[in-house]
Amino acid sequence: MDTLTPATSSTSGIDQESYERNRRRRMERIIRALLMGCAIISVVTTVGIVVLLLFESLKFFLYDGVSITEFLTGTVWAPQNDQFGILPLFCGTMLVTVGAAIVAMPLGLGTAIYLSEYASPIVRETVKPALEILAGIPSVVFGYLAIVVIAPYIHDLFPDADPANAAAAAIVVGFMILPTVISLSEDVLRAVPRSLREGAFALGATKYDVTVKVVVPAALSGIMASFLLAISRAIGETMAVTLAAGGTPRITLNPLRSIQTMTAYIVEKAQGENPYGTVEYRTIFAVGLTLFVSTMLLNLVAQWILGRMREKYE
Amino acid sequence: MMYTEKELANMASFRVRQRFVSSMFRVLCMGAMWCCLIILAFLLFSVLVRGLQHVDWSFLTGLISRDPEKAGIWVYLISSLWLILLTTLFSIPIGVGAALYLEEYAADTRWKRLVQLNIANLAGVPSIVYGLLGLGLFVWAAQLGRSILAGSLTLTLVILPIVILASQEALRAVPNSIRQASYALGATRWQTTWRQVLPAATPGIMTGVILSISRALGEAAPLVAMGAVQYMNYAPVSVNDSFTALPLAIFQWAGEAKREFHELSAAAIIVLLVVLISLNMIAAYVRHHFGKRVQW
Numbered sequence: 001m002d003t004l005t006p007a008t009s010s011t012s013g014i015d016q017e018s019y020e021r022n023r024r025r026r027m028e029r030i031i032r033a034l035l036m037g038c039a040i041i042s043v044v045t046t047v048g049i050v051v052l053l054l055f056e057s058l059k060f061f062l063y064d065g066v067s068i069t070e071f072l073t074g075t076v077w078a079p080q081n082d083q084f085g086i087l088p089l090f091c092g093t094m095l096v097t098v099g100a101a102i103v104a105m106p107l108g109l110g111t112a113i114y115l116s117e118y119a120s121p122i123v124r125e126t127v128k129p130a131l132e133i134l135a136g137i138p139s140v141v142f143g144y145l146a147i148v149v150i151a152p153y154i155h156d157l158f159p160d161a162d163p164a165n166a167a168a169a170a171i172v173v174g175f176m177i178l179p180t181v182i183s184l185s186e187d188v189l190r191a192v193p194r195s196l197r198e199g200a201f202a203l204g205a206t207k208y209d210v211t212v213k214v215v216v217p218a219a220l221s222g223i224m225a226s227f228l229l230a231i232s233r234a235i236g237e238t239m240a241v242t243l244a245a246g247g248t249p250r251i252t253l254n255p256l257r258s259i260q261t262m263t264a265y266i267v268e269k270a271q272g273e274n275p276y277g278t279v280e281y282r283t284i285f286a287v288g289l290t291l292f293v294s295t296m297l298l299n300l301v302a303q304w305i306l307g308r309m310r311e312k313y314e
Numbered sequence: 315m316m317y318t319e320k321e322l323a324n325m326a327s328f329r330v331r332q333r334f335v336s337s338m339f340r341v342l343c344m345g346a347m348w349c350c351l352i353i354l355a356f357l358l359f360s361v362l363v364r365g366l367q368h369v370d371w372s373f374l375t376g377l378i379s380r381d382p383e384k385a386g387i388w389v390y391l392i393s394s395l396w397l398i399l400l401t402t403l404f405s406i407p408i409g410v411g412a413a414l415y416l417e418e419y420a421a422d423t424r425w426k427r428l429v430q431l432n433i434a435n436l437a438g439v440p441s442i443v444y445g446l447l448g449l450g451l452f453v454w455a456a457q458l459g460r461s462i463l464a465g466s467l468t469l470t471l472v473i474l475p476i477v478i479l480a481s482q483e484a485l486r487a488v489p490n491s492i493r494q495a496s497y498a499l500g501a502t503r504w505q506t507t508w509r510q511v512l513p514a515a516t517p518g519i520m521t522g523v524i525l526s527i528s529r530a531l532g533e534a535a536p537l538v539a540m541g542a543v544q545y546m547n548y549a550p551v552s553v554n555d556s557f558t559a560l561p562l563a564i565f566q567w568a569g570e571a572k573r574e575f576h577e578l579s580a581a582a583i584i585v586l587l588v589v590l591i592s593l594n595m596i597a598a599y600v601r602h603h604f605g606k607r608v609q610w
């Protein structure tokens with residue numbers, strides 16, 4: 001315990017102590033800077049994504065002479081023939097996303113309502129981990145399921161459907177985004193204060209009235225946020241749609257046709273030879289930028305809504 | 315106030331109808347839940363049925379082949395192992411360091427809130443966009459080529475936001491009294507953080523890290539976007555070798571027309587899911603076992 005003995009009054013002892021303190025202070029500053037560096041990496045990542053996507057897209061628009069209006073309004077996507085209209089890819093993405101939302105929203109909201117309002121604690125504690133398994137299944141597995149399990153059923157029902165089609169992709173993507181809808185919606189439903197429910201029961205409302213006319217409206221903005229996050233997931237979903245949707249860029253509303261999404265196009269181009277610096281190399285960055293901007297906007301809106309919800313009940 | 319007989323009957327039938335609607339709604343919601351569970355079970359079952367007979371030793375140690383009888387996943391397994399090892403090595407210090415800075419050091423300023431918002435948003439960026447970042451930054455700008463190193467750096471960026479958010483959560487759960495007691499004894503901030511806060515938060519951090527690793531293990535999109543090799547016939551031996559990954563085996567075989575390859579794909583899915591479920595069970599065990607010991 002000699003470090004704890006009081007310092008002698010000799011000057012060398014004081015020097016020793018102040019030297020020690022200085023050294024420690026310097027160490028503290030270095031560690032602080034190191035940790036800060038780690039945190040800054042996240043900012044650098046974002047800046048890196050934005051700069052890279054913008055830089056390559058700018059080259060695409062400036063060097064390759066593709067006009068932004070052609071990119072945003074052109075109706076043919078055929079980079080090998082110099083036709084760069086992103087609408088077919090955008091349309092494919094929307095078809096899959098809307099289909100996935102139609103599958104996931106009612107199922108997800110219903111499950112969330114059941115878990116938060118009706119289920120006993122035992123049921124809730126067994127079903128929630130079971131549904132979390134769904135969230136842990138990799139996207140490429142859903143792609144396999146779409147091709148091997150779901151597409152044959154669709155083909156049996158509608159014999160004139162393309163072998164790989166938007167409907168199969170939409171169904172599996174719907175299942176992939178279910179966990180997002182369920183867990184977030186359940187959280188916001190449970191955050192609705194008990195007193196609101198009790199007040200409604202006191203007025204003689206049935207469980208249905210309380211749930212549908214009081215609890216769900218009170219949690220509505222949070223539910224919307226969970227939908228937005230799920231939709232953003234569906235837009236960015238890649239491996240499942242690449243395998244399941246076929247890969248033909250076209251503008252159609254028919255879910256039984258083969259389509260291509262923005263993400264699937266990136267995969268298709270990246271799989272072939274994409275030598276650095278060609279137009280085709282740059283198209284994937286222009287498509288990536290479109291993808292990044294659309295998901296980023298949805299995420300920001302959803303987070304803004306969730307943040308406001310949290311304030312309201314605290 | 316008196317009701318006529320007709321009014322009473324009306325009220326009674328209204329009550330009955332109300333009760334009927336209420337119970338129907340309950341059944342509907344329960345149906346939605348069962349629908350999710352049954353379809354989940356059905357999907358997993360259909361993978362098992364198709365793939366189980368192919369999972370054996372020769373499948374695990376087989377090389378890539380055009381003959382479905384001989385093809386195996388050895389190269390994919392070893393490559394995935396490399397990627398996960400390096401990704402873990404990179405993401406733990408950076409992720410935990412960033413979380414420590416945000417929770418223990420940074421004051422609650424606008425700058426901190428901006429970083430926090432940024433991390434939350436990065437967690438929602440589609441993983442294929444990270445693949446483009448890896449392609450532009452690591453493969454071309456840093457001249458790493460399509461190597462294991464470039465692949466694992468990209469995967470690190472993909473899971474970093476999740477590691478940071480989970481570690482922050484774990485650090486936040488450590489009660490302030492522990493920090494104050496340490497400061498009262500004259501410890502510096504780093505001594506407090508390193509000797510008191512970090513050990514107390516370790517189970518929570520480990521749970522988060524294991525779950526992120528299992529996410530990285532299943533990722534295929536960023537690797538494909540970087541141009542991962544799908545027909546590699548040798549297992550990588552250094553960080554500069556080209557890479558592939560187990561999910562890419564599933565992707566490749568699922569895209570083949572022949573039925574035999576679909577069964578191989580299912581077998582590879584079973585292997586991947588077994589690894590993922592084991593990782594999740596380890597995470598649950600860590601949370602349960604070590605979480606119990608420390609009680610505040």
